[in-house]
Amino acid sequence: MTEAYTLLPFQFGRFACDEYLAVNESGEYLFIDRISLEKLIHGDLPRENPHFDDLRSKQFIATGNLALAIDMIATRYRTRKRFLSEFTSLHMLVVTLRCNQDCTYCQVSAENDEAEQFDMTPASAEKSVEMAFRSPSPNIKIEFQGGEPTLNWPALTSAVLKAEELNRTAGKNLDFVICTNLTNMTRDMLEFFRDHKVGISTSLDGPPHLHDECRVLRKGGGTYETFCKRLQEVRAVCGPENVSALMTTTSANIDSLPEVVDEYVRQGFNGIFIRSLNPYGLASENAEDLGYSMEHFAKSYEKILDYIIDLNLQGTYFAEFFATILLSRILTPFSTGFVDLQSPAGAGISGVIYDFNGDVYPADEARMLARMGDQRFLMGNVFTDSYEKIFGGSVLQEIVAKSCVETMPGCASCVYRAYCGSDPIRNYLETGDIVGRRSGSGFCSKNKSVMEILFRKIKENDNRVMDVLWSWITGRRLACQLKVEERCCENH
Amino acid sequence: MEDVRNGPSKKREGDEITVSFDSTIYEKESLLAAAYTLTGSYTVSICENEGKYLVTIRPSFDGVSPLSDEKIGHLINDTLDEQLRLHLERRSGQLRDIIVQHAFSPINIYEAVGNKDIRQ
Numbered sequence: 001m002t003e004a005y006t007l008l009p010f011q012f013g014r015f016a017c018d019e020y021l022a023v024n025e026s027g028e029y030l031f032i033d034r035i036s037l038e039k040l041i042h043g044d045l046p047r048e049n050p051h052f053d054d055l056r057s058k059q060f061i062a063t064g065n066l067a068l069a070i071d072m073i074a075t076r077y078r079t080r081k082r083f084l085s086e087f088t089s090l091h092m093l094v095v096t097l098r099c100n101q102d103c104t105y106c107q108v109s110a111e112n113d114e115a116e117q118f119d120m121t122p123a124s125a126e127k128s129v130e131m132a133f134r135s136p137s138p139n140i141k142i143e144f145q146g147g148e149p150t151l152n153w154p155a156l157t158s159a160v161l162k163a164e165e166l167n168r169t170a171g172k173n174l175d176f177v178i179c180t181n182l183t184n185m186t187r188d189m190l191e192f193f194r195d196h197k198v199g200i201s202t203s204l205d206g207p208p209h210l211h212d213e214c215r216v217l218r219k220g221g222g223t224y225e226t227f228c229k230r231l232q233e234v235r236a237v238c239g240p241e242n243v244s245a246l247m248t249t250t251s252a253n254i255d256s257l258p259e260v261v262d263e264y265v266r267q268g269f270n271g272i273f274i275r276s277l278n279p280y281g282l283a284s285e286n287a288e289d290l291g292y293s294m295e296h297f298a299k300s301y302e303k304i305l306d307y308i309i310d311l312n313l314q315g316t317y318f319a320e321f322f323a324t325i326l327l328s329r330i331l332t333p334f335s336t337g338f339v340d341l342q343s344p345a346g347a348g349i350s351g352v353i354y355d356f357n358g359d360v361y362p363a364d365e366a367r368m369l370a371r372m373g374d375q376r377f378l379m380g381n382v383f384t385d386s387y388e389k390i391f392g393g394s395v396l397q398e399i400v401a402k403s404c405v406e407t408m409p410g411c412a413s414c415v416y417r418a419y420c421g422s423d424p425i426r427n428y429l430e431t432g433d434i435v436g437r438r439s440g441s442g443f444c445s446k447n448k449s450v451m452e453i454l455f456r457k458i459k460e461n462d463n464r465v466m467d468v469l470w471s472w473i474t475g476r477r478l479a480c481q482l483k484v485e486e487r488c489c490e491n492h
Numbered sequence: 493m494e495d496v497r498n499g500p501s502k503k504r505e506g507d508e509i510t511v512s513f514d515s516t517i518y519e520k521e522s523l524l525a526a527a528y529t530l531t532g533s534y535t536v537s538i539c540e541n542e543g544k545y546l547v548t549i550r551p552s553f554d555g556v557s558p559l560s561d562e563k564i565g566h567l568i569n570d571t572l573d574e575q576l577r578l579h580l581e582r583r584s585g586q587l588r589d590i591i592v593q594h595a596f597s598p599i600n601i602y603e604a605v606g607n608k609d610i611r612q
Contacts, residue, residue, distance in 0.1 A: 004610050007580070009588035014573065025591050041580050065609050067601045070587065074594040074601075081595070406592075410528055413577055440532035 003047040005061040013415030026076035027418040028058040082335035090351035091132035096152035102218040120356040122158035128354035134387040144178040182230035190237040204245040206260035213252040257304040271319035298449035312468040319472040329419040341421035345403035348396040358382040365425040508550040522574035
């Protein structure tokens with residue numbers, strides 16, 4: 001028996017032997033066999049087909065009022081794109097290019113710690129902060145980057161104090177973060193960070209032999225011991241909840257990720273972002289020694305994800321943050337503020353970067369290109385250009401127009417489109433074109449591989465594994481989550 | 493040409509392979525979309541000849557192997573998928589535009605698609 005239905009738009013892709021994954025405009029997903037898919041698209045799917053009710057409830061088809069179905073999809077679509085309404089909330093200040101470390105994968109190609117000509121002046125820092133406060137976003141996060149930002153203490157403190165002064169009138173939700181290697185940290189600095197609520201983001205690549213493989217001092221020697229000592233001091237003064245760490249996957253640690261995770265657990269962190277190498281700066285120059293194929297990364301990622309899930313099942317709450325972001329997009333309708341994977345790209349409209357001389361770029365990679373002689377993505381300068389010219393100018397307009405995966409060849413029909421994004425700067429670096437040729441690129445391969453891994457977990461639907469994954473999304477430890485569920489069952 | 497009666501046929505000449513698609517079954521748009529995914533490593537040219545689309549694929553760079561039989565199979569299957577996507581686009585593409593318009597710039601949705609229940 002057939003029941004009339006209107007087909008609503010969705011994407012699909014082969015998932016297993018004879019099975020497809022379908023995802024619609026509101027991000028709802030469904031697994032469906034080939035024969036049912038063909039019948040569905042040709043308008044012949046019978047009412048008694050086992051997928052029919054799911055297709056209707058998830059708005060792949062409409063059997064009643066079409067306008068109501070569209071209204072519901074549009075509401076979810078708008079919710080997913082919520083990040084657009086805020087405009088630029090992340091403002092990164094490169095207060096110096098000097099660094100006391102010489103990490104082999106440094107994507108900013110830091111300078112030696114005497115190269116003060118690359119320091120942001122306090123005046124430049126304050127002007128950048130003034131520009132940041134022109135943003136209409138109710139949330140402003142100022143992130144200090146380098147080099148090693150603590151090497152330019154005057155500019156850093158000027159920026160913090162200026163932001164606080166401006167915010168007494170502006171009344172925004174103001175946050176600060178510093179990206180630091182910790183090795184130059186002093187007690188006075190920590191007290192300043194504590195008093196002004198500056199969050200600390202640092203880097204830890206694993207146990208000593210892995211961390212010191214790539215993260216070395218400019219004058220020679222590893223940094224692990226100093227890092228650990230400073231980490232204890234940071235936690236004692238600023239509080240353990242105010243420090244987080246990132247790792248970079250290189251050929252040195254890609255096959256030892258369980259050791260890296262164990263180190264994170266040992267150091268008291270409650271999560272990790274398994275971050276692949278980006279092809280910029282020293283990472284690009286040293287690609288032959290540091291790099292790996294995306295197939296290798298995907299295999300290692302799947303193994304470490306299983307390892308981390310197991311850790312959780314054994315009672316240790318520990319999240320993988322990239323999976324958490326993607327799972328939030330897959331399993332909830334909410335917008336996630338992950339600048340590196342947005343459509344349109346987050347470059348410029350979600351985050352911008354202010355160079356030491358006041359030049360403004362949509363992303364750090366664009367700033368790196370400028371250092372290499374290509375000023376293609378220079379948006380303007382805080383001293384000579386207005387907010388309107390910088391943020392409404394042709395550079396940003398072109399990036400936004402050409403980074404919507406909904407309209408890009410290949411991406412527009414990709415089954416993962418609703419959860420994905422683009423990196424126009426990287427496309428330009430790799431192909432000479434902002435739109436680029438993404439299919440088969442490292443960026444596309446990595447993101448697709450990780451989404452496939454996550455969808456396999458979703459399809460397997462192991463209750464215990466799904467509980468762990470949901471605990472990451474909700475931020476609620478598994479034990480607490482299970483207790484809540486028990487209480488709900490008792491009440492019923 | 494290797495003759496596979498009910499599907500595309502193929503012919504190898506050195507590093508180059510030509511796959512022939514019946515133009516009464518496969519639309520040009522579906523071929524273009526499927527072939528696009530190969531353009532990272534391969535040069536693809538498509539022409540029409542006597543009721544068939546001839547898709548010629550050769551490696552673009554040194555170090556890229558000629559397209560394997562497995563990847564040709566993927567191309568053929570991808571073309572079928574793209575054909576299905578064309579049907580889907582024709583039936584629902586306009587609604588996607590309305591969804592996006594409605595999401596960002598509220599329109600009178602009932603004027604755009606009507607206020608009718610299709611069961612009536």
